[in-house]
Amino acid sequence: MESIGGDLRAMSPQPFKQEHLEALKALGSERSYASGETITGVGERMDSFQLVLDGEVEVVNPFTGVRMVPSTLRAGQFLGELNFLSGGSATLPMRAAELTTLLEVPRAAMLELMSRIPEVGDHVLTVFSARRRLQVEEKRSALTVIGADRDPAVQRVASFLSRNRIPFQQFDLDEKNEDVAPICAVAQHRPSVILGTDTRLDDPTPRKVAALLGLDLEISQEQDLDLLIVGGGPAGVAAAVYAGSEGLCALVVEDTAIGGQAGTSSRIENFMGFPTGISGADLTYRGQVQAMKFGTRFVMPRRVTALNHDPRGFCVTLDDGEKLCARSVLVATGVQYRGLPVERLEEFEGAGVYYAATEMEARFCRQTEAVVIGGGNSAGQAAMFLSRAARHVHLLVRRHELASTMSHYLRDRLEADPTITIHYGSQLAEVHGDDHLRAVVIKTPDGNKRLDASALFIMIGAAPNTDWLSGMVDLDSKGYVLTGADVGARSAYETSQPGIFAVGDVRSGSTKRVASSVGEGSVVVSAIWSHIDAQRAEPAPPPERIVA
Numbered sequence: 404m405e406s407i408g409g410d411l412r413a414m415s416p417q418p419f420k421q422e423h424l425e426a427l428k429a430l431g432s433e434r435s436y437a438s439g440e441t442i443t444g445v446g447e448r449m450d451s452f453q454l455v456l457d458g459e460v461e462v463v464n465p466f467t468g469v470r471m472v473p474s475t476l477r478a479g480q481f482l483g484e485l486n487f488l489s490g491g492s493a494t495l496p497m498r499a500a501e502l503t504t505l506l507e508v509p510r511a512a513m514l515e516l517m518s519r520i521p522e523v524g525d526h527v528l529t530v531f532s533a534r535r536r537l538q539v540e541e542k543r544s545a546l547t548v549i550g551a552d553r554d555p556a557v558q559r560v561a562s563f564l565s566r567n568r569i570p571f572q573q574f575d576l577d578e579k580n581e582d583v584a585p586i587c588a589v590a591q592h593r594p595s596v597i598l599g600t601d602t603r604l605d606d607p608t609p610r611k612v613a614a615l616l617g618l619d620l621e622i623s624q625e626q627d628l629d630l631l632i633v634g635g636g637p638a639g640v641a642a643a644v645y646a647g648s649e650g651l652c653a654l655v656v657e658d659t660a661i662g663g664q665a666g667t668s669s670r671i672e673n674f675m676g677f678p679t680g681i682s683g684a685d686l687t688y689r690g691q692v693q694a695m696k697f698g699t700r701f702v703m704p705r706r707v708t709a710l711n712h713d714p715r716g717f718c719v720t721l722d723d724g725e726k727l728c729a730r731s732v733l734v735a736t737g738v739q740y741r742g743l744p745v746e747r748l749e750e751f752e753g754a755g756v757y758y759a760a761t762e763m764e765a766r767f768c769r770q771t772e773a774v775v776i777g778g779g780n781s782a783g784q785a786a787m788f789l790s791r792a793a794r795h796v797h798l799l800v801r802r803h804e805l806a807s808t809m810s811h812y813l814r815d816r817l818e819a820d821p822t823i824t825i826h827y828g829s830q831l832a833e834v835h836g837d838d839h840l841r842a843v844v845i846k847t848p849d850g851n852k853r854l855d856a857s858a859l860f861i862m863i864g865a866a867p868n869t870d871w872l873s874g875m876v877d878l879d880s881k882g883y884v885l886t887g888a889d890v891g892a893r894s895a896y897e898t899s900q901p902g903i904f905a906v907g908d909v910r911s912g913s914t915k916r917v918a919s920s921v922g923e924g925s926v927v928v929s930a931i932w933s934h935i936d937a938q939r940a941e942p943a944p945p946p947e948r949i950v951a
Contacts, residue, residue, distance in 0.1 A: 418479030419454075423523050426516060427454060431508035436499035443482065443497040445545040445599035448490060448617055452513040452527075453482040458503025463496045465545040465599050466586055472543070475500055484538075485531040488514070488695035491617035494544045494570055496599075514698065524696055532692060538570035546571040546616070547586050550594030552767065555753030556607055557594045563609035563704065565763035566660035566667075568688050569616065609704045618703055628652055628729035629935050631719060633707050634868070636663025637683075637917050638907025639735030640690035641924030642931075647697025649932055654727070655699060656719070658706035662687035663737045664908075665917050667759035667862075668781055669788035673810060674918055683917065684761065690921075707736075707871045710903075717902060719871070730935050734876075734884055734898070734905040735924065736868035738915075740861055743776075747834050755840025756859045760785035765792045768858035772797065774843055776831055777862035778805055783813040785860055790822040797854055799829045799845060801863075834859065867909050876900050883911035894930035896923060902934055 419427065433456065436442055442453070445465055460476040463469070476482060482497055482505075490510060508516075517524035538544055548571055551561040564571045576592065589597050596607040604611050613619040630646050632639045635657030646653040660666055661684075668683035677686075691701060709720040715728040740758050742748065748756060757764045760775070765788065773793035775786045778800040786798045798817065804827065805814045817823055826847055833844035842855045867882045876898035877885045884905035887895040889912075896904045906923035908915050913923065 416477075416480050417526065419523070419526065423520060423526075426520065426523070427452075427506060427508055427513075430512045430516060431506045433504055434507050435502065435504045438499055438501045438503075440499045441496060442499055442503075442505070443493045445494065445496050446492045446602070446615060448492055449483055449487040450490065450510050452487065452508040452510065454506040454508075455480050455482070456504045456506050459500040460503055461498055461500045462543075463498045465496050470500075471495070481527070481530070483531065485535045485692065486617060487531065488692070489617065489700060492615065494538070494546055494616070496545065517696065518698070528692060528696060535568065535570065539568060542570065542572045544570040544572055545599045546612075547590075547597045548573045548595075549586065549590045549597070550574075550576040554594035557596060558753050560596050560607045560609055560612055562759065562761070562763045563612065563660060565761055566662065566684060566759065567618075567703070568684065569618075613704060618701070619705065628654055628716075628727065630654075630731050630733060630931055631656065631717070631727055631729035632733045632735055633719065633871075634663060634735035634737055634907070634909070635661040635687070635691075635701065635703065636735060636737045636907060636920065637665050637687055637690075638737070638920035638924035639663070639733070640687045640694060641921040642733055642735060642906065642928055643694035643699040643701075643924075644690055644697065645925050645928040646931070647694050647699035649928055651928070651932065651935070653694075653699045654729070655694070655701045656705050656707055656721070656727070657701065657703040658722075659704055660684075661691050661701065661703070664739070664781065665920070667761060668784045668917075669760060670784055671917060672812065686917070709871055710873045710875055712875070730938055731902045731904065731931050733927065733931065734869070734872065734903065734909055735907050736871075737908040737920075738865035738867050740777075741863055741866050743831055743861060743863070745831055745834060751834060751836060751840040751859070754838065755836060755857050756834070756861065758861055760788055760860050760862075764858070764860070765789055768793045770794050771858065772854055772856035773858040773860065774799060774831075774845075774854060774856045775860045775862065778802055778808045779862065780810055780813060782860075782862040783809050783817055785862060786823050787813070787816060787820070789858075789860070790820060793822075793858065796823045797845075797856070798823060798825045799831065800825060800827050801830055803827045831859075865908065865915070869909060876903055876905070879911040881911075883913075884909055885911050894927070896927040897930060897934075902938070904931060 455476050455478050457478055461470045462472040464471040548561045551558040596604040598615050629651040630653040632642055632655040635655050643655050665683035666687055670680045672680040706722040707719045708722055711718055716730050717732045718726050718728040720726055769792045772795050773789050774797045775782050776799045786796050790796045829845050829847045832846040835842045840857055844851055844853050869882050877890050879885055886898055886905050890899035896906050898905055904927050906927050907920040
């Protein structure tokens with residue numbers, strides 16, 4: 404299956420071409436570091452691109468102070484992580500192993516150079532992506548999560564990091580390992596989230612971790628936005644790529660994880676160009692990297708709660724009351740899985756009840772029974788994926804067949820897998836447990852049946868995320884956004900309010916597939932550009948109609 408980034412262990416260092424090196428030198432300045440001097444500390448913003456001119460740089464274990472990686476960086480190689488593209492923070496400390504001279508180029512100037520000279524951008528992105536892959540696979544990071552299996556709050560942080568492809572270490576409280584001892588000392592032997600050796604998050608949340616890593620940027624200072632994209636699923640990410648490549652100043656706001664609902668799909672096999680399949684998270688992550696290369700920024704986890712119009716343009720209100728304004732807005736919020744009216748269900752969310760099936764959640768159903776509820780492709784992919792870890796997987800389907808809701812290839816695999824049982828005409832009736840889910844009762848055509856399962860995955864229904872639109876655009880009877888001919892708009896993706904567009908699953912009449920969402924997100928940018936171009940020539944008056 405395809406994965407983001409090459410294998411750094413098999414890549415030989417490739418220095419910049421001489422003409423590219425000269426371009427870098429014209430933008431940067433030299434700085435020397437003494438042997439043993441820290442070049443980049445954990446949590447420091449990566450505000451410059453650093454190229455080794457002479458000397459040696461090593462990656463340091465933040466807890467022991469010794470060299471973490473056997474290989475080092477020498478003349479011609481450069482420092483940095485993928486977070487550099489967004490101005491994020493370093494997750495590993497770097498230290499001069501001897502007297503070292505670096506060429507340091509300001510981040511903004513480097514991003515402009517990468518855009519102007521594609522070979523430079525490709526080289527940097529290739530190395531950064533490979534480093535990220537190695538960090539994730541070998542869990543090399545100064546960010547540590549301890550006891551996620553015991554604390555729902557810590558587990559939510561781990562899920563946020565995992566779904567956003569952010570490298571972190573993870574340990575159980577009872578793990579016996581000499582390397583874990585200093586980390587547990589910082590954690591005070593409690594479920595914790597730790598950055599480096601002296602930062603322990605009290606009451607950890609994804610938002611706090613994002614702030615530490617520079618993912619929740621100072622967005623209030625962003626000026627003159629052309630486009631605000633609400634939602635980071637396939638449609639929103641595709642629009643982010645094309646908006647950036649067309650020179651629009653764009654910002655993506657995502658409330659959970661890049662990839663949206665598609666990001667929970669463990670294996671997509673019918674997306675063109677990936678014959679061996681690709682996970683939804685990897686697919687959208689590739690798009691995010693592309694978009695950042697073109698200058699589009701991503702902010703998460705932030706939730707939009709309202710939309711209005713004022714002299715600055717269209718303005719959204721975020722969950723903390725902060726406002727963002729732009730010349731145009733793209734609604735790409737997709738849909739969310741519906742909850743179920745089952746007593747105590749919310750009590751077990753994060754403690755056995757999940758709404759995503761990734762590597763993170765799969766850890767919690769090893770050698771036990773797992774139950775997946777849903778009849779769509781996401782539920783089928785989750786069942787196949789979880790069957791590799793769980794002792795047995797039960798798929799609950801309300802209908803008496805899957806032909807109308809699931810791809811043929813997926814149905815065949817589910818029915819042929821001996822570790823998966825499909826319960827047709829069935830639904831969840833009860834959940835049981837103490838501090839964690841221990842069993843479920845399902846209602847079947849043959850009566851109620853108890854399953855001793857400690858992991859329940861809910862992937863049913865689809866409620867559009869449109870409450871935040873505040874009545875500014877027309878919706879259909881189910882809450883999906885009406886566009887194009889349905890509202891007399893000029894573009895197939897423009898809403899009843901000029902300047903507000905909608906793409907992907909949230910749009911009324913859209914095809915609920917990843918490929919179609921990517922296509923819509925790509926095509927809509929042309930209409931957005933035309934709207935903004937006309938607005939720059941002659942600013943549009945405020946809308947006359949705002950429905951309460």
